[in-house]
Amino acid sequence: MNKIYNIHTIWIAMLLLTLSTYAMGKLGFSGTGAMLFLILTALVKSTFIIRDFMELKGVSFLWRAIMYGWLWTVCIAIAITYIISQV
Numbered sequence: 001m002n003k004i005y006n007i008h009t010i011w012i013a014m015l016l017l018t019l020s021t022y023a024m025g026k027l028g029f030s031g032t033g034a035m036l037f038l039i040l041t042a043l044v045k046s047t048f049i050i051r052d053f054m055e056l057k058g059v060s061f062l063w064r065a066i067m068y069g070w071l072w073t074v075c076i077a078i079a080i081t082y083i084i085s086q087v
Contacts, residue, residue, distance in 0.1 A: 007052060010052050010053075017044060024037070
């Protein structure tokens with residue numbers, strides 16, 4: 001495994017992503033761009049959790065497909081719901 005890519009680096013990246021979303025809320029960002037950034041942040045953090053913390057990077061394709069399929073389904077449903085509410 002790469003020395004730079006370890007569990008501590010992932011944790012710091014997730015912490016920075018969390019702080020960025022907190023800052024967006026405090027600064028009052030809103031709109032479709034902010035929603036897309038938040039969804040993208042959630043996707044990245046969830047991918048870290050699924051792959052590294054749940055240790056699913058070495059399991060069968062079925063388990064990874066279930067987890068990532070669920071993740072994408074939820075994020076797409078949130079994005080569609082937001083976009084529909086703006087019309």
